[in-house]
Amino acid sequence: MEVKVNVDECIGCGICAQLCPEVFEIDEAAGKSTVKAQSESSEVKNAMEACPVGAIYPKTE
Numbered sequence: 001m002e003v004k005v006n007v008d009e010c011i012g013c014g015i016c017a018q019l020c021p022e023v024f025e026i027d028e029a030a031g032k033s034t035v036k037a038q039s040e041s042s043e044v045k046n047a048m049e050a051c052p053v054g055a056i057y058p059k060t061e
Contacts, residue, residue: 001045002038002059009055016047016056023047 007021013033015040
């Protein structure tokens, strides 16, 4: 599943990067999560569900 992070909603907690480091990383300058690569792993869905503010969405474009 391809995903995107809504940086306006992201609080930079880092749970996504902890659960799925091959896809997510925290941009230290912005203090927000970014998608560094797409993956079909089940950890992506786990990270989406674990986000406390729901800032990770399936990519529709």
